[in-house]
Amino acid sequence: MDKAQKFETQAIRQQIGTTHAQEHSTPLYLTSSFTYEDAEEMRAAFAGEIDKNIYSRFSNPNTEEFVNKICAMEQAEAGYAFASGMAAVFSTFASLLSAGDHILSCRSIFGSTHTVFNKILPKWNISTTYVDLKDTASWEKVVTANTKMIYVETPTNPGVDLVDLNWLGDFAKKNNLILVVDNCFATPYLQQPIKHGADLVIHSATKFIDGQGRVLGGVTVGRKELIDEIYAFSRSTGPAMSPFNAWVLSKSLETLAVRMDRHCDNALKVAQFLESNDQIEWVKYPFLPSHPQHKIAIEQMSAGGGVVSFGIKGGLARGKRFLNQIKMCSLTANLGDSRTIVTHPSSTTHAKLSEEERQKVGITPELIRISVGLEHVDDIIADIRQALDLSI
Template structure:
């Protein structure tokens, strides 16, 4: 691996050497286990004295290629690939935390992560304290002796709010906390949290990394010592990514840069269109000057990403009619697809939160989240405009 190569080159040229038929494209390694030349090689492999594949739940050439690419893109020392984004989230916490530990988390996080914090981890006496992104001065007050980890999304789901990664890194170092950043919305092409001081970065590879709504996957990368703990936990509990999905996702990374360029260009144009539309109450997109953290976005992101959130005038009932009038765009809870996706978070992705919890993170009934795809921007805008017109 040439560390001097640019992002796009790393994504394409970091791959397994062709050792069987001198293949140009990485082959699939659909095997559950691996063989050895003799008993001593097998013993040394199981003892960790030599770097050999043992079992695809532990490692596989396809999953390793995918992890190596993400590590190169994020500037990470090591990583582990999971069957889904939520497998990565849960396994990271389960590996690093013990009974009695406390997590600090920004309040604006994915609905399923809320469920892990509120319903699953408390079974093992692991507690979560939520903090407000808009009131970072209050964060120091909630740090406890048993606080071990701080978790943030930036941009957040679904409100596309931002966390100042430089500030939060200084905060965690001052308080001796592990900083874990969900970088799903930005992808490593637009933002590399480790460069700002993050210890671990998590991705739901199902989203923009795959980019075409085909497979599930997740990955955690970062400090070697922390990944060692995550690997040990995951090797025994089995949340590993399949070789086939790793092969698909590694291929997807080869086009991540060009796809994200189009996602970002389309999203900015859609945000500008919405901001000028009198049927829209508000619009949030990191690279709009009106975004509350626009300055932070320019400092830590190279572009604004592929997600736009907005509030439609007329509230919940108008929002329902708007979704029902969508013709070309897709109605689904996924994001990061080549196809534009329109979602109503309060009734779908964040439905398990209480009304009070949603209000605290500004997930209002009129909020619409658009994962802007790769179609021609004029066609996306036409569909959004006609749905607005027919939902009045």
């Protein structure tokens, strides 16, 4: 693939080689294993002396194409595709961390990642310290001799807060730490953390990368020496993406740019509507000038993404009434769909956190998260408006 080609062209034209049938669209490789011409070729493949597929838990042409596209988009050296976003998150930790290691993380992260940090990794004596994104001076104080990794989301879920990736990349390099960035909300179309010093980038491909709520998937890309360790761990433990899901997701990437343009345009208009509504306490969207990290957003993102968070006047009770009045938009815990999704994080995606933990990360009872879809923006706003009016 010509590296000089633009993002959209790479997403469409980067494909694995054709078969004897000379198909235009990549076929599905629904096979568990692969055959060899003779015993020597088989031996060499298993020894890693030649580049041949062995077993679809290790590699498959469909997952290869999907990973290659993400690597090109993120400007990464290598990658590995997983069955889900959380499989990517956990396997990245499990393959690179050892007993006694320490992680620094922003507080505002996906609820299941909180669970991994607070309940699963401590079983292996791996500890986590949560650090305030806004107080960069505090990060230096919590680095220890055992600190090995920094993990952040930007924008964060569900608060849509931002991390200054240039500052964080310099901080990680100075302290010899592995910087892992969850880029799910932005996608590689809007932001490439590796440009700013990240060592690894993780995506829940279930979200905007698929874009239509069809399949699960995850991917980690970045420095080859780190991906080699992740591959070795995953080859034996089995969290691999299925060939069918990889085929779907690779096709999805062909429309990522046009979809994200529409998501971002719609989300900004929804955010502006909410900000002008006197029934709303506050609104957070990266490309609103009122966002606390707006300057960072316009420096490291090309647009604001498809997620808007806001606080509705009247607290939890009003928020529930608002959700119950939604008619067109969907009530579900997913995001990044072509259909607009409305969620109440403190009772759904982050319900397993204690009230104290939710307060620390800014998940207040009145917080509503909207993943703005691809419907006509007038219809999205009309549904939100009528739900607000009927929930008073």
